Amino acid sequence: MRSKKIYKDKVNIITLGCSKNLVDSEVLSGQLKANDFVVVHENKKLDHNIVVVNTCGFIGRAKEESIQTILEQVALKQKGKLEKVYVTGCLSHRYKEDLEKEIPEVDAWFGTNELSSMLKQFDADYKKELVGERFLSTPKHYAYLKISEGCNRTCAFCAIPLMRGGHTSKTIEEIVREAEVLVQQGVKEVMLIAQELTYYGLDIYKKRMLADLLQRLADVKGLEWIRLHYAYPSKFPLEILDVMRERENICNYLDIPVQHAADNILNSMRRQITRTEMEELFATIREKIPGACLRTTLIAGFPGETPDDVEELKEFLRRQRFDRVGIFTYSHEEGTAAYQMEDNIPQEEKERRAEDIMEVQQQISFEKNLEKVGKTFKVLIDKREAGRYIGRTEFDSVEVDNEVVIRSDQKLRIGEFVQVKIVKAYDYDLEGEVV
Secondary structure (H helix, E strand, C coil): CCCCCCCCCEEEEEECCCHHHHHHHHHHHHHHHHCCCEEEECCCCCCCCEEEEEECCCCHHHHHHHHHHHHHHHHHHHCCCCCEEEEEEHHHHHHHHHHHHHCCCCCEECCCCCHHHHHHHCCCCCCHHHCCCCCCCCCCCEEEEECEECCCCCCCCCCHHHHHCCCEECCHHHHHHHHHHHHHCCCCEEEEECCCHHHCCHHHHCCCCHHHHHHHHHCCCCCCEEEECCCCCCCCCCHHHHHHHHCCCEEEEEECCCECCCHHHHHHCCCCCCHHHHHHHHHHHHHHCCCCEEEEEEEECCCCCCHHHHHHHHHHHHHHCCCEEEEEECCCCCCCHHHHCCCCCCHHHHHHHHHHHHHHHHHHHHHHHHCCCCCEEEEEEEEEECCEEEEECCCCCCCCCCCEEECCCCCCCCCCEEEEEEEEECCCCEEEEEC
């Protein structure tokens, strides 16, 4: 038992990195609240006495941000403004021994799969009955839903398997139950996330089961939007396209990171797919789901990438005309297969290439947005700021995609769906009015 205090412990959780980390923080929050702790996320008031930093160790810049955040919290502790500083997440998992030596002021370090151990540090009990229940840090109308952990892929640039381990699927029943709990809390949209969605089920059902999972989730009453993130293009399970077409509450949206388009770079990256095969996949998706929104992610500056490879990637973008594109510059991560290669492109050149590539996509995005002017879309209202409402269509995910700016004299409720006519287009956003 914890020793009695004249005040309740208040825990602030700071989450860095991806949505998978955010879900982990929400699960930790739920467990702590059930153990009578007061829990807040990203608390600016500094009225908490314990902090947990959930770190990212994905690429160099993310690691730098994580370390800086830890040092800031340690400084607050040294000033007497915090009692305890705990660190968890990918960076902590990967570099625990080194970090313990470098930053001894941290009270305890935990890896990515050490929730029970972390709770023991709080003298808190792990409550099995809370499996699937979380204390949401997002607005209550949307939530991320993690369907698996880890990854069995061997992409040369990626350190995620070093931090998250091999692929482990949740059962369909467990995921559906979690979705039902989220809907009971007011959630209308879930974004399915994993390191690799399309691998789902292979470990426990001995076959790809994403289509079956989608059918079950689409039956959850009150769940109005289901969105798919992080689908690997190699061996893509085409049967999910039939489910997407048949079920109205599955968004016509797919996030399929391609990383590159030049075959020699794809081969060096160990992506297990060629440009031609990717083009065939995207053609099939567009044939089966006309108007589907395709999002992808790219890497600029991979070892050995030439200016000709960059030009091929730009030509690929012009040909494919993706709706949404994100880009990273290559980060030389120890322990990965690519670490054995020479990181032969200066960072400034990587960034220049990334900007050059995104200029191509910027024009494509603007042209695609212009096509929406005059049309009416179902829009989910996310927030109100500066006297305007901000929402999203089914073709846009939270934070990473376009937003619809709505000027309305009538009061709109956050989390409600409204019909919006688009009246103006920008490179990455739209303006509309309520119909």
